[in-house]
Amino acid sequence: MQLRKIPCRAVNRANAPPSDVLTINYDGSYQDLNKSGGIGLIIQTFVGIHQAARCIHLKDIRNAEQAECMWLWEVVNCAKTPRIEKVYFELDAKVVVDAVNNTNSSIDWRLHNIIKDIKLLLKSFTSWKCSYIPKEGNKVVDILSKLARVDS
Numbered sequence: 836m837q838l839r840k841i842p843c844r845a846v847n848r849a850n851a852p853p854s855d856v857l858t859i860n861y862d863g864s865y866q867d868l869n870k871s872g873g874i875g876l877i878i879q880t881f882v883g884i885h886q887a888a889r890c891i892h893l894k895d896i897r898n899a900e901q902a903e904c905m906w907l908w909e910v911v912n913c914a915k916t917p918r919i920e921k922v923y924f925e926l927d928a929k930v931v932v933d934a935v936n937n938t939n940s941s942i943d944w945r946l947h948n949i950i951k952d953i954k955l956l957l958k959s960f961t962s963w964k965c966s967y968i969p970k971e972g973n974k975v976v977d978i979l980s981k982l983a984r985v986d987s
Contacts, residue, residue, distance in 0.1 A: 854881045856921040856962070859910055860973055863893075863902030863928065864980040870895055872902035875979025876910065888975075890983035900942065903928040904949045907935070907965075911956040921962040925973065932967040 852858055861876040872893040878886040896902050903926060914922050926932060934940035934950045935957075942950065957963050970977055 851883070852881050852923050852964075853921070856881055856923055857886065857914075857919060858923045858925060859914065860925045860968070860976050861906060861910060862926060862970075862973055862976040862980040863899050863906055864977070864984060865896055865899035865902055866984050870897070871984055872896035872899065873980045873983025873985075874902060874906040875976035875981075875983060876906070877976055877979070888979065890979040892983050892985070897945075898943075900928060900930060901946060903931045904934075904942075904946045904953075907931060908949050908953050908956070911953055915956060915959045920960060922960055923964045923966065925966050925968040927968055927970045927973050927977070929967045932965050935965045 858879045858881070859876065860879070861874060863872055863874050865872045874889075874891045874893065876887075876889045876891075878888075880886060891906070893902055893905065896905075907924065907926070910924065930940065930942050931950075934942040934946070935953055940950070957965075
C-alpha cells in the first residue's frame with residue numbers, strides 16, 4: 836500500500852469550538868460492489884491539534900447512511916469517558932445530522948433505533964453538538980474512510 840501525504844489544512848477549522856471542547860470529525864464510505872464500508876475519524880482540540888485518528892473496515896453494510904449511523908453510535912459511546920464532557924461531532928452526512936438534531940427526519944426507517952440510541956448516549960455529555968460539514972471541509976477523514984474499505 837502506498838502512503839499519501841495529506842496536508843494539515845485539509846481539515847477546515849472555520850468555526851473553532853470553545854477551548855474545553857473536543858471535535859470529532861468523521862466520515863463513512865460505502866462500496867456497493869461488495870457491501871463493505873469504511874469509517875475515518877479524527878479527534879482534535881479546539882485549535883485543531885490532532886489527538887487521535889482511526890479508520891475501520893465494516894462488512895455487510897447496506898449503504899453509506901448506515902455506515903455513518905453505526906459509527907456515530909460507536910464514536911458517541913467511546914467518547915462517553917469520564918474525561919470527555921464537551922464534544923462536537925462534525926460529519927458530511929446531512930441526513931444523519933438532521934436525524935440526531937431533530938425529531939423529524941428522512942433517514943431510512945431501519946436506522947431509527949440507532950438514532951434513538953445515539954440521542955440517549957448524547958445525554959451523558961454536559962455539552963454536545965452535531966454539525967454538518969461539507970466534504971470539502973472534511974477531506975482527511977474522507978480519505979481515511981476510503982482507505983478503511985480495504986480489508987486488511
